[in-house]
Amino acid sequence: xxxxxxxxxxxxxxxxxxxxxxxxxxxxxxxxxxxxxxxxxxxxxxxxxxxxxxxxxxxxxxxxxxxxxxxxxxxxxxxxxxxxxxxxxxxxxxxxxxxxxxxxxxxxxxxxxxxxxxxxxxxxxxxxxxxxxxxxxxxxxxxxxxxxxxxxxxxxxxxxxxxxxxxxxxxxxxxxxxxxxxxxxxxxxxxxxxxxxxxxxxxxxxxxxxxxxxxxxxxxxxxxxxxxxxxxxxxxxxxxxxxxxxxxxxxxxxxxxxxxxxxxxxxxxxxxxxxxxxxxxxxxxxxxxxxxxxxxxxxxxxxxxxxxxxxxxxxxxxxxxxxxx
Ligand SMILES: Nc1ncnc2c1ncn2[C@@H]1O[C@H](COP(=O)(O)OP(=O)(O)OP(=O)(O)O)[C@@H](O)[C@H]1O
Numbered sequence: 001x002x003x004x005x006x007x008x009x010x011x012x013x014x015x016x017x018x019x020x021x022x023x024x025x026x027x028x029x030x031x032x033x034x035x036x037x038x039x040x041x042x043x044x045x046x047x048x049x050x051x052x053x054x055x056x057x058x059x060x061x062x063x064x065x066x067x068x069x070x071x072x073x074x075x076x077x078x079x080x081x082x083x084x085x086x087x088x089x090x091x092x093x094x095x096x097x098x099x100x101x102x103x104x105x106x107x108x109x110x111x112x113x114x115x116x117x118x119x120x121x122x123x124x125x126x127x128x129x130x131x132x133x134x135x136x137x138x139x140x141x142x143x144x145x146x147x148x149x150x151x152x153x154x155x156x157x158x159x160x161x162x163x164x165x166x167x168x169x170x171x172x173x174x175x176x177x178x179x180x181x182x183x184x185x186x187x188x189x190x191x192x193x194x195x196x197x198x199x200x201x202x203x204x205x206x207x208x209x210x211x212x213x214x215x216x217x218x219x220x221x222x223x224x225x226x227x228x229x230x231x232x233x234x235x236x237x238x239x240x241x242x243x244x245x246x247x248x249x250x251x252x253x254x255x256x257x258x259x260x261x262x263x264x265x266x267x268x269x270x271x272x273x274x275x276x277x278x279x280x281x282x283x284x285x286x287x288x289x290x291x292x293x294x295x296x297x298x299x300x301x302x303x304x305x306x307x308x309x310x311x312x313x314x315x316x317x318x319x320x321x322x323x324x325x
Contacts, residue, residue: 232255
């Protein structure tokens with residue numbers, strides 16, 4: 001594929017271990033493993049878009065050179081194929097064309113391993129042992145607690161935390177310069193706030209905005225992602241705190257319709273916004289607790305209108321709690 005038509009997440013995927021931003025400790029340890037030719041089975045876990053797959057691909061490139069794809073088998077553990085099919089694939093791969101150099105070790109990358117059933121994971125632990133001689137498993141997942149202890153104990157674990165904002169910014173600046181983008185300072189701030197340490201999300205938003213708008217400013221970023229703007233959130237919260245019930249209900253409903261927002265988005269924005277407000281402790285605790293409850297109800301299919309009216313009640317009651325103290 002031409003470089004210009006590639007999604008930026010692929011175009012700007014780090015090539016070498018040195019290109020990976022943040023995670024200095026992990027990169028350093030992996031370098032040691034490679035230099036000493038003592039690569040263990042690896043378990044990478046952490047939120048999406050933080051460089052787990054990129055780290056493994058960069059490691060493979062360093063081990064095997066540009067032909068690295070021949071020496072790794074990438075399996076997506078959430079494919080509904082059953083462990084028997086996977087076991088066959090692993091067996092064929094492990095037996096095919098033994099490698100010399102690198103101690104003859106090949107890599108099997110098992111992505112989204114936390115989506116595997118317990119039974120499949122239990123079967124996998126035997127497979128790992130069986131092929132340890134010439135295969136190293138690289139297991140990737142978001143939630144390590146969904147990986148059975150038997151597999152965890154066979155691997156060296158590394159946690160990938162969300163990337164710090166300055167690190168995301170550093171990488172984004174390279175892309176912005178390379179693609180010659182016209183992005184404003186508030187646009188960049190909005191992008192950094194929205195991506196929350198997820199580099200994939202940052203690059204995808206940036207590319208979508210580039211395709212849709214000439215100048216990438218705050219409005220473009222929020223329009224592209226469908227997230228509520230901070231000014232809308234401020235207006236909504238202020239109204240819930242001080243307006244009378246019906247006025248507030250109508251304002252928020254109109255905002256939802258005009259901007260095509262879901263109550264869920266408004267709740268996430270509210271959570272961030274009230275962090276900066278000066279509330280008495282009882283009010284803050286009560287509102288935060290109720291925001292969490294409302295979010296949970298919505299995620300289990302709660303009716304948006306009912307939840308919105310409930311939320312208005314929460315703010316009114318929260319204000320009263322503060323006034324009593
Ligand atoms: N630490 C990083 N340094 C540089 N680029 C990064 C980093 N993390 C992520 N990226 C960028 O984000 C894209 C997605 O990263 P990657 O596929 O490695 O994430 P992941 O952690 O494996 O996510 P998932 O859990 O969703 O599989 C990469 O193509 C790369 O462009």
